Amino acid sequence: MRFLLILLGALLPTALAAQDSMPPAPYAYKQLEDPALEAQATELMHTLRCLTCQSQTIADSDAPIAGDMRHQVRSRMAAGESPDQVREWLRTRYGDYVSYEPEVSATTWPLFIIPVIFLLVIGLVLWRRLRRTSSNESAGA
Amino acid sequence: MIAEIGLAALWLAAALAALQLLAGALALKHGYVGGAERDFARLVRPAAITQALLAGISFVMLLWCFAITDLSVKLVVTNSHSMKPMLYKITGTWGNHEGSMLLWVAVMALSGGLIAWLERRLPIRTMQATLATQGFVALGFYAFLLLSSNPFERLPVPAAEGQGLNPLLQDIGLALHPPTLYIGYVGLSVAFSFALGALLTRQVTPEFARVMRPWVLGAWVFLTLGITAGSYWAYYELGWGGYWFWDPVENASLMPWLAATALLHSTSVLAARDALRTWTIMLGVVALSMSMLGTFLVRSGVLTSVHAFAVDPERGSFILILLALYIGGALAIFALRAHSISEGKRFAATSRESALVFNNVMLSAILGVVLLGTLYPLLTEAFDVRVSVGPPYFNPVSAIFAVPMFLVMAVGPLLRWKADRAARVQVPMIVVGIVIVGVLAFTAYLGDYSILAVLGLGLAAGLAIASFLPLRGRKLTRIPIATWGMVLAHFGVAVSLFGMASESAFTKERLAAMIPGESVAVADWQITLDGVDPIAGPNWTALEARLSASRAGGEAIAVTPQARTFWAPFQATSESALLTRWDGQLYAVLGDSAGVDQEGNQRWQVRIWWKPFVTFIWYGGLLISLGGALAIIGRLTKDLKRRRAVRRGDEKREEARELAAELEPETA
Numbered sequence: 001m002r003f004l005l006i007l008l009g010a011l012l013p014t015a016l017a018a019q020d021s022m023p024p025a026p027y028a029y030k031q032l033e034d035p036a037l038e039a040q041a042t043e044l045m046h047t048l049r050c051l052t053c054q055s056q057t058i059a060d061s062d063a064p065i066a067g068d069m070r071h072q073v074r075s076r077m078a079a080g081e082s083p084d085q086v087r088e089w090l091r092t093r094y095g096d097y098v099s100y101e102p103e104v105s106a107t108t109w110p111l112f113i114i115p116v117i118f119l120l121v122i123g124l125v126l127w128r129r130l131r132r133t134s135s136n137e138s139a140g141a
Numbered sequence: 142m143i144a145e146i147g148l149a150a151l152w153l154a155a156a157l158a159a160l161q162l163l164a165g166a167l168a169l170k171h172g173y174v175g176g177a178e179r180d181f182a183r184l185v186r187p188a189a190i191t192q193a194l195l196a197g198i199s200f201v202m203l204l205w206c207f208a209i210t211d212l213s214v215k216l217v218v219t220n221s222h223s224m225k226p227m228l229y230k231i232t233g234t235w236g237n238h239e240g241s242m243l244l245w246v247a248v249m250a251l252s253g254g255l256i257a258w259l260e261r262r263l264p265i266r267t268m269q270a271t272l273a274t275q276g277f278v279a280l281g282f283y284a285f286l287l288l289s290s291n292p293f294e295r296l297p298v299p300a301a302e303g304q305g306l307n308p309l310l311q312d313i314g315l316a317l318h319p320p321t322l323y324i325g326y327v328g329l330s331v332a333f334s335f336a337l338g339a340l341l342t343r344q345v346t347p348e349f350a351r352v353m354r355p356w357v358l359g360a361w362v363f364l365t366l367g368i369t370a371g372s373y374w375a376y377y378e379l380g381w382g383g384y385w386f387w388d389p390v391e392n393a394s395l396m397p398w399l400a401a402t403a404l405l406h407s408t409s410v411l412a413a414r415d416a417l418r419t420w421t422i423m424l425g426v427v428a429l430s431m432s433m434l435g436t437f438l439v440r441s442g443v444l445t446s447v448h449a450f451a452v453d454p455e456r457g458s459f460i461l462i463l464l465a466l467y468i469g470g471a472l473a474i475f476a477l478r479a480h481s482i483s484e485g486k487r488f489a490a491t492s493r494e495s496a497l498v499f500n501n502v503m504l505s506a507i508l509g510v511v512l513l514g515t516l517y518p519l520l521t522e523a524f525d526v527r528v529s530v531g532p533p534y535f536n537p538v539s540a541i542f543a544v545p546m547f548l549v550m551a552v553g554p555l556l557r558w559k560a561d562r563a564a565r566v567q568v569p570m571i572v573v574g575i576v577i578v579g580v581l582a583f584t585a586y587l588g589d590y591s592i593l594a595v596l597g598l599g600l601a602a603g604l605a606i607a608s609f610l611p612l613r614g615r616k617l618t619r620i621p622i623a624t625w626g627m628v629l630a631h632f633g634v635a636v637s638l639f640g641m642a643s644e645s646a647f648t649k650e651r652l653a654a655m656i657p658g659e660s661v662a663v664a665d666w667q668i669t670l671d672g673v674d675p676i677a678g679p680n681w682t683a684l685e686a687r688l689s690a691s692r693a694g695g696e697a698i699a700v701t702p703q704a705r706t707f708w709a710p711f712q713a714t715s716e717s718a719l720l721t722r723w724d725g726q727l728y729a730v731l732g733d734s735a736g737v738d739q740e741g742n743q744r745w746q747v748r749i750w751w752k753p754f755v756t757f758i759w760y761g762g763l764l765i766s767l768g769g770a771l772a773i774i775g776r777l778t779k780d781l782k783r784r785r786a787v788r789r790g791d792e793k794r795e796e797a798r799e800l801a802a803e804l805e806p807e808t809a
Contacts, residue, residue, distance in 0.1 A: 060381035100531025
């Protein structure tokens, strides 16, 4: 018994430090019954940011808020919402910052335009190079 | 006293770097003629060697301060603790901003000294320009250390006890991770110095490429090892089974690797074929820019938040000025001088050069995407718009460039230099094509997996076969070591790709709240919780779960994940337990207690994954590094042999001349 008290003493600071004296929400560490739905939920959780962590998704974090968000994701998906609907709900609640999947918008368009420019430049350079060498060959022949 | 010796040595080293720059620049400006200028030119090599010695002494002094836990030194107080194991006292030296910058500059000075001492192949003017550049780069780092992050700063009153090292860093993997990366970064800075030296003296020749190549290869091997180790560390230490998060810190190490990979291949083209001169120099500049960007972004704290950057505005603006000076300066010199060197020899569209150029461009595009995705959120945050860019962006966008790259990588090594016919490599290409399509079809038939994972599996299979095709029809004993290196490195890429795709497609996850005696199934494993006990280590206490895992009804194996609590500084970490099999890893983590069940039994959160072939990711990384190491050995031995042959030839000619001279009087 005394041993348990010591153990409790050792654990208490952990609980205080994490500020989660409340038990974690039911679905924070519990998977959904349906494996297909759980797979979808896991995929979604891997694209959502844990807001208090440093560059971690909610699928990779022990932070209490990540647990709460996992619970939200799983319980909403169990209630029949689609992954996109859940993402949208989290977005309206926490802002665009929560989603690791940037959407094309007024603030993010360069993220999509620049790779396209890369593709165009590469295409142009290779095309010119190929044309030049083939014309060289025909000139040489 | 120790700290003061270290600081004095650092100041002297900085002064010598300035001398090295000045003497090199003067010698370069006035030419190697004689008189006073000649004395300047003579100073360059000794200055570099002495600077190496002093920087080395300075770093050893800091190591000493950490080893004896000198609590009057501020850095030791904030990053160490007298109760820490000796190993982590020592590794704690570079587990912080100041110490790691000192390590950077010490390694850099040492390699500068090494070149000055040993390298005799290049024209003397190119050597001087190279060492002057080296001095210039080092000077910036010395200034940064001495003016804004002095590692030897003393406290007015010594502290009673240190604040400890972040427990996450108290791990052998992470202890070795930063020095490995830094050696890689420094290797790239040496490559940059060579590139700039060659550019300034118009000596962009195959000989220059051969001198630079071991440095690029070495840097690349260390970067590969560093990234592999860092990824494995994140995998087992963070406790959620992820191995790559596209975290800005990780990207900061990936970007120099991408640049180094491209540089390495274009250096090979320059050495073998005297083509791609400007492109190689450009990549040398990019590689240095990326490694400096990497170091500074990680060390300035700008990555966690732009606002954290503003906490120490002095250090922040110093970093910005240095970055602008080096990257801007290097690009300016490149722009001014690039026209003075010609593009080099030309080649046909179907040729090995062409395949290498294609993949170089693809690597650069991937580098561009990673750079964009890493810096863009920082840029918008400065305007108070917060965006997250993560795996759903990086994976598909980089795949657009990576997939064609892997395809060309399969063909490239089979093509001949200068010009080739596609028909000549038709048969092996059809075989590889069939393997790729076959695996794609089979995986698509097996189940509903993500497109990227399926593509990865198909490409990995095709690439694995293709990587050995260059050996076809050749006598295995006659193949040069460097070619074995290439084969192994390319095979390593296939192995790593297979591991990533397999992990992403086939991982099985199980989260459970278990009472002792309960068991759960994951894939074909049966895992039973036998109990949870408290245990204690040298500077931590922990709860340890005793799990027994048995596969397909086989013998039970003990697995013991821990939830550790460190007290200096206070932090909780989870120590995952791994069970490695040839075809994957069982990954177990003990979470918090999960209340009690109806009968009052304590329940524990346990997370278990079965990750098929996940280990292949890191085996692949090791194979790539091994391939690189073989390439260095192969190139160096071949080069030494060639030089010996040239010398022998010279000696023979000399002898013949002497003989002729001896004979002459007789005939006369």
